[in-house]
Amino acid sequence: MLHHGSYPRRTLPLAIGEYALLGDCHTAALVGRDGTLDWLCLPRFDSPACMAALLGTSEHGHWSLCPDEPVLSSHRQYRDDTLVLETTFVTAGGEVTLVDYMPVEQEHRTLIRQIKGVKGRVRMRFTLLLRFDYGLTVPWVTSSHDGQGLRAIAGPDQVVVRSTVPLHDGPHRTIEAFFEVREGQTESFVLLHAASHCPVPTPPVDVEATLAQTEAWWRAWCAQCTYRGPWREAVMRSLIVLKALTYAPTGGIVAAPTTSLPEDPGGTRNWDYRYCWLRDASLTLAAFISCGYSSEAQAWRDWLHRSIAGEARQMQIMYGVCGERNLQEWSVGYLPGYHGARPVRVGNAASDQVEGSKNPLVLRAAL
Missing domain, CATH: 2.70.98 (Beta-galactosidase; Chain A, domain 5)
Structure with missing residues (x-):
């Protein structure tokens, strides 16, 4: 381009x-x-x-x-x-x-x-x-x-x-x-x-x-892909991005690497997506598993077991990359926001919400 x-x-x-x-x-x-x-x-x-x-x-x-x-x-x-x-x-x-x-x-x-x-x-x-x-x-x-x-x-x-x-x-x-x-x-x-x-x-x-080591690492990871369809380049690039959103020490998977990019230009629906949603991560795992990446699924399952450990009634829809539960939301008042889209938020109050899975079978399979 x-x-x-x-x-x-x-x-x-x-x-x-x-x-x-x-x-x-x-x-x-x-x-x-x-x-x-x-x-x-x-x-x-x-x-x-x-x-x-x-x-x-x-x-x-x-x-x-x-x-x-x-x-x-x-x-x-x-x-x-x-x-x-x-x-x-x-x-x-x-x-x-x-x-x-x-x-x-x-x-x-x-x-x-x-x-x-x-x-x-x-x-x-x-x-x-x-x-x-x-x-x-x-x-x-x-x-x-x-x-x-x-x-x-x-x-x-x-x-x-x-x-x-x-x-x-x-x-x-x-x-x-x-x-x-x-x-x-x-x-x-x-x-x-x-x-x-x-x-x-x-x-x-x-x-x-x-x-050289960085190139070799990514190419070795990509070589594990079992997808052989006609859109390999696009599929591989998508998988690389999903892999980049995994937190290697724990296996957690963030929804995005950024916060407060608006859903609508100049709007107020600006959320912090640098956390791990159980539903979103399960869909990412479905993509990994379908292309032969079972180790990512194993690492995320282990992260999930640690994150939700304890009282079942206290299970949340999302956690931090190490399983943190307190994701208290606050506004960064001194930042003007992306092209004026305010507020700029850090943390996510959605951690206290209840959310239904669009595909509960995926999450059940990951467990």
Whole structure:
């Protein structure tokens, strides 16, 4: 899919269809067609976002990595049978490809972005604005103790950013870099999360090895698929997204990686879907099982048994990714919402509701 015209510096989020999903089966990120990451929660799906521009403006946290010159055209795609995203930008000066991915099975949540020069030379701009607590908290940014990057701390969280190009302080407490990429040249940026009381994650990530491991992991998982019908590409891409919405440590499956995207433009039906509905998850499991993925069903069944353990009368329609029951709902009053759709909600009061299953046989089979 092509987009023509340059990418102006923007404040409002893009149309929902302009975002692509990144994930590592712990949390997820949304990155726009223009190379700007507008949503990231660390370290879990339901953690407070440290980039929340999706629900407000760029001032609520974002990470832009794009040409610092007019873009003539662009296209993007996932590498086959992976969740590795490639976005190619063409400018008058040349062509570059942005590679975005989140490694799986890592100790620390990690997001890696690479810029690869394809032809000519392109001026690039890197802008990172971290705002913890859904866009509210400005972190304390210093050089990391190992001298190989920057460290941002706010309360219980720390984020370390390592780069192959020099980073410096920008306006409005941003982290910036301006650099040029030529044909055959690659520059890398690594963002890692850890608890703030822990040492800085070491050693530095081997980016190329991690990329190869990430691709191999997704392709090995996809190779287990037993579907042999005519729509394999679409089916496989759908299964990858569903897999990305699973929480690996427990087997829980979230309904979506986001909160407060409106059902109607500018409306008030804006709910937090970063939790596990028994009915919705059972339908996801039906898709997995029909394509040969029994281990996901086993992991979710174990999660379910732990989550509903206790008094049968206290069973809920939904739980947190680790089986949490208290999903108290509150409004983030300082966020303006996606294109003005308010309120922005965290938590979900539906956990106290009773819901009928559209397909009770699926849930019964999973049990």
